[in-house]
Amino acid sequence: MLTLTVHEARIAMGRPFRHARMTRRETASVLVAAEYDGETGWGEAAPREYVTGESVDSVLAALHGRELPDAVVELLTAPVTEALVGLAALGLPELLGEPGRPAPAAAAALETALFDLICRRHGVDGLRALHLAGYGDVLAPEPAPMPVSTVLDLSGAPVARLSALSGAARAAIPHVKLKAGPEAAPVADLVAEVTALLPDATVSVDANCAWEAEEVLAQAPRLLAAGLSWLEEPLAARRWGELARLRRAGLPVMLDESFSSADDLAHCTAHRAADLLNLRVSKCGGPLQLLELARAARTAGLGVQLGVQVGEVGPLWAVGRLIGTALRAPVAVEAGRQDEWFPDLPPLTAPAYRVDRAASRAPALGGPGIGLRPTRALLDLCTPGFRRPWTAPRPDAPHPARPTAQDSPPEGRQ
Structure with a gap:
């Protein structure tokens, strides 16, 4: 079973960051842990309404409420190259958005988490994975x-x-x-x-x-x-x-x-x-x-x-x-x-x-996937969001029902 655990990260910054349109004094991110078969991949969205029209609340809503195709789970049992090429082809900004209004920040959190998870399941470092996904011409x-x-x-x-x-x-x-x-x-x-x-x-x-x-x-x-x-x-x-x-x-x-x-x-x-x-x-x-x-x-x-x-x-x-x-x-x-x-x-x-x-x-970080995991210190600074399971489909099974939120997700893997 694929499970998403979502955290909201609003952390005070040591100094403000100012530009012509606003002053930022705290972070505004959504962390996503994608867990499958004992392994976890991590992703993050940093939505900005003046850039993509998204907010932390809209990202949380998209990750919780949008239906995704069975192919999301099927990627996790596919060979690594097939999985990475398939991930790139999903069109997550459109799948997580509304008609005519893609949700690229929400998609970034999910795509990064799934990319990290696929790499970790196959023991593949991130740069090799990007080449396997078909982007060697720009790397x-x-x-x-x-x-x-x-x-x-x-x-x-x-x-x-x-x-x-x-x-x-x-x-x-x-x-x-x-x-x-x-x-x-x-x-x-x-x-x-x-x-x-x-x-x-x-x-x-x-x-x-x-x-x-x-x-x-x-x-x-x-x-x-x-x-x-x-x-x-x-x-x-x-x-x-x-x-x-x-x-x-x-x-x-x-x-x-x-x-x-x-x-x-x-x-x-x-x-x-x-x-x-x-x-x-x-x-x-x-x-x-x-x-x-x-x-x-x-x-x-x-x-x-x-x-x-x-x-x-x-x-x-x-x-x-x-x-x-x-x-x-x-x-x-x-x-x-x-x-x-x-x-x-x-x-x-x-x-x-x-x-x-x-x-x-x-320097490069190295290691499988994105080469990084959140620490307990970061997760303790976050607000728990929800935990959403997807069940791997069977050929004769009906489409799984839309999951509901839970108040207290379990701790993320370190």
């Missing part, structure tokens, strides 16, 4: 420590933070993302200061949909002269024609909130609205769905960045690390800042979160 054959971007939000002074680093640490930074405020005018001067400090790094600005096209166009010459590498999501989401105007003015554009699906990619390419896409596991529907979109982006001639959701607590950053250590030629890779967000907590995962900040590198 290197072996993992390598990934170069980690520095993301500077509005909670501190970016230039002061960079100036406080040693010269060697600054020289090791491959990319700086600057979170912007609600106005475009001051940003060019900030970009110029950062590029002067880090002449060998690329520098981007993320406006989180806060600006209007005319003010961006007015600042375009100054931004380009300051050394801007690209502008991430400057306008309200999916303003395809206006994004194309920015590109015609010479500004390289990256999509984030405007992009989470193949439909978004089709609109983007039809309007020539972007040069780059920000791929994040939680908004793209899971690791396999993300790699499918990475492949489609490359076919369309678009570059990609591998991003994170602020406040990822475990499985999401682990599967992002798995992809980030092997993805071919991303323009930048983010790794989160769990060392800043949870400085006073015991390790939330085994192995614990680690980034070499002096070298701006993050």
